Amino acid sequence: MSRSARLLALMQTLRRRRRAATAEELAGELGISTRTLYRDIATLVGEGAPIEGAAGLGYVLRPGFFLPPLMLGEEEVDALLLGLKLVGQRGDAALCRAAEDALAKIIAVLPPERENATDSGLMVPSEQPDGTAHMAVLRQAIRREQRLHLRYTDLKGQESTRIVWPVAIGFFAAVEVMIAWCETREDFRHFRLDRIAMAAPSEGRYPRRRRVLLAEWRAQLGIGS
Known part of the structure; x- marks a missing residue:
């Protein structure tokens, strides 16, 4: 795994947790040493990631931080777009508007090679349930x-x-x-x-x-x- 992929994986791991996780827990989940984990935490904090905690106490990602869709892989983008399309068909008016807005935001920041992501071939029914x-x-x-x-x-x-x-x-x-x-x-x-x-x-x-x-x-x- 490349260093950039490892840092992204660490951020994703922190996002999934609601409580502070120790360095040992995080390192075990990522398959790296605690020494590497401490280095990666320091790198992310230095780049502005709102990670709170300290060695021996555990780490937690402060609420409200979101990774930009630009950093998502192709399968993750497809999953998000398909999910939002389904919400647009199955939700009430407010949910449909929110899905449309979220879809527009994601598409706006996709890299050029994914600009046709909405034409991925993943379709949802056009009818709306009662x-x-x-x-x-x-x-x-x-x-x-x-x-x-x-x-x-x-x-x-x-x-x-x-x-x-x-x-x-x-x-x-x-x-x-x-x-x-x-x-x-x-x-x-x-x-x-x-x-x-x-x-x-x-x-x-x-x-x-x-x-x-x-x-x-x-x-x-x-x-x-």
């Missing part, structure tokens, strides 16, 4: 950990009203599904977005943190974290 009507409200409720008042029609055509604690939205091939704790059923339930007739914020935040609820849902289904 479940996006309430997605913005659901996403906001998930972000704020806010209770939701739903009017929902089940597979048998029966309509009900529920107060739920939204946990996550799952995107599947044909539908989007909201995972939520239902106060009526006192258990987790899955709600197809295209069957939600009404979604409105209810009073107050739900009593347990979303990450706790998500962990409980995963445990109930036997899904690893």
